[in-house]
Amino acid sequence: MQIYNTLTRRKQEFVPLETGKIQMYVCGMTVYDYCHLGHARVMVAFDVITRYLRARGYDVTYVRNITDIDDKILRRAEENGESITSLTERMIAAMHEDEDRLMVLRPDQEPRATGHVSDIVAMIETLVAKGYAYAADNGDVYYRVRKFTDYGKLNNRDLDEMRAGARVEVDEHKEDPLDFVLWKTAKPGEASWSSPWGEGRPGWHIECSAMSTRCLGETFDIHGGGPDLTFPHHENEIAQSEAATDKPYVNTWMHAGAVRVNQEKMSKSLGNFFTIRDVLEVHDPEVVRYLLVASHYRSPINYAPDSLSEARKSLERFYTALEGVVPQEGEVDQRFDQRFVAAMDDDFNTPVALAALFDLARELNRAKQEASEWTPALAFELKRLGGILGLFSQDPSTFLKGGGEALPISEVEIEMRIAERAAAKKAKDFATADRIRDELAELGIVLKDSREGTTWVVDTPATQGE
Numbered sequence: 001m002q003i004y005n006t007l008t009r010r011k012q013e014f015v016p017l018e019t020g021k022i023q024m025y026v027c028g029m030t031v032y033d034y035c036h037l038g039h040a041r042v043m044v045a046f047d048v049i050t051r052y053l054r055a056r057g058y059d060v061t062y063v064r065n066i067t068d069i070d071d072k073i074l075r076r077a078e079e080n081g082e083s084i085t086s087l088t089e090r091m092i093a094a095m096h097e098d099e100d101r102l103m104v105l106r107p108d109q110e111p112r113a114t115g116h117v118s119d120i121v122a123m124i125e126t127l128v129a130k131g132y133a134y135a136a137d138n139g140d141v142y143y144r145v146r147k148f149t150d151y152g153k154l155n156n157r158d159l160d161e162m163r164a165g166a167r168v169e170v171d172e173h174k175e176d177p178l179d180f181v182l183w184k185t186a187k188p189g190e191a192s193w194s195s196p197w198g199e200g201r202p203g204w205h206i207e208c209s210a211m212s213t214r215c216l217g218e219t220f221d222i223h224g225g226g227p228d229l230t231f232p233h234h235e236n237e238i239a240q241s242e243a244a245t246d247k248p249y250v251n252t253w254m255h256a257g258a259v260r261v262n263q264e265k266m267s268k269s270l271g272n273f274f275t276i277r278d279v280l281e282v283h284d285p286e287v288v289r290y291l292l293v294a295s296h297y298r299s300p301i302n303y304a305p306d307s308l309s310e311a312r313k314s315l316e317r318f319y320t321a322l323e324g325v326v327p328q329e330g331e332v333d334q335r336f337d338q339r340f341v342a343a344m345d346d347d348f349n350t351p352v353a354l355a356a357l358f359d360l361a362r363e364l365n366r367a368k369q370e371a372s373e374w375t376p377a378l379a380f381e382l383k384r385l386g387g388i389l390g391l392f393s394q395d396p397s398t399f400l401k402g403g404g405e406a407l408p409i410s411e412v413e414i415e416m417r418i419a420e421r422a423a424a425k426k427a428k429d430f431a432t433a434d435r436i437r438d439e440l441a442e443l444g445i446v447l448k449d450s451r452e453g454t455t456w457v458v459d460t461p462a463t464q465g466e
Contacts, residue, residue, distance in 0.1 A: 116210055124195075227255050286391065336359065
């Protein structure tokens with residue numbers, strides 16, 4: 001198995017620290033607001049990676065933290081006139097709802113920063129004792145960046161270049177502008193914890209170093225996160241952790257690609273910022289998941305109406321193949337499984353893995369047409385491999401009738417119109433029958449006539465021209 005390691009900037013053979021076991025930590029959400037599409041990208045990417053590693057037989061321990069104390073949380077709670085706990089618990093519950101709808105499995109452990117303050121304080125004390133950190137006269141504790149000789153190795157940056165190009169906030173309490181905070185002194189009325197340096201709270205970077213070490217040990221297999229975390233967050237994690245333990249922190253660093261909206265960076269200032277629940281109000285969650293899965297996890301994704309239409313079109317091809325078949329395990333040609341595994345073993349190459357599944361769907365369609373005895377087994381194999389990607393869990397007929405998409409009229413109204421059309425055809429009033437068909441087509445409802453009667457699907461590029 002080959003995985004691209006951000007630290008070495010190349011794909012390399014993945015060998016876990018302990019045979020058969022993988023320990024993975026992924027930076028999670030700061031819970032002051034609803035999760036957005038960028039969060040969904042990270043959620044789904046590492047969900048697919050976890051599912052696949054387990055399907056390959058590995059015992060995976062997946063840890064993803066929650067930052068539940070932070071400047072943004074303090075500000076938002078004050079703006080809302082609610083307690084920090086009320087805000088964070090509400091946002092955590094919303095995050096879990098979003099995950100469930102996107103078919104994202106929960107991590108094995110979900111440590112919260114507020115539950116690990118003692119671990120954080122202990123790590124800071126170690127850094128102070130070893131000379132890598134210092135207490136300033138205002139009660140804050142800072143990390144001495146220049147003390148750690150390997151600082152910048154994850155991002156291949158030179159310290160002096162960083163200093164010259166950095167927009168560093170002037171702080172007279174720092175020994176060096178590049179130093180970063182490990183412990184913040186609490187302002188009057190703020191949430192705080194006791195420490196050797198007085199009442200305060202952790203800095204953001206130290207949280208992940210302390211929690212990952214507590215949950216997985218001083219060195220572990222994989223650390224993941226979003227594309228914006230390589231610097232400074234993950235660079236600072238390495239500096240803190242390796243200075244504290246004198247051991248390598250992580251063997252393989254993985255970073256998901258960014259989400260762009262209509263080819264622009266997603267930003268509230270640009271008015272193109274979407275929460276997960278905004279999107280799922282309109283689109284079937286599996287369509288959104290497919291869009292996120294269909295691109296390689298390291299590649300940027302463009303979120304646009306056309307891209308979602310294409311995602312639905314692709315899913316319809318799979319569900320059309322599965323429709324009307326009761327999957328049953330049996331002997332099938334192993335070339336589809338072999339292609340799927342080869343693609344996923346190559347740095348989790350989901351686009352190539354999906355290409356193998358499209359060929360399997362075509363084989364299933366041929367088997368259905370020929371009434372082959374292999375049809376149930378091919379359907380089982382398609383659902384099994386698709387399930388590793390978290391796909392194809394819906395009833396095919398339900399999905400093809402719109403699934404979780406917002407319909408222009410209710411299903412009851414559609415069925416009533418179909419009944420009216422059938423009555424018109426029976427009375428040989430073909431003009432009325434055609435008019436009803438055309439009116440439904442204008443609403444995006446495509447009718448399909450057969451000996452068994454009339455069925456319908458939602459109009460997408462996949463159904464046009466049939």
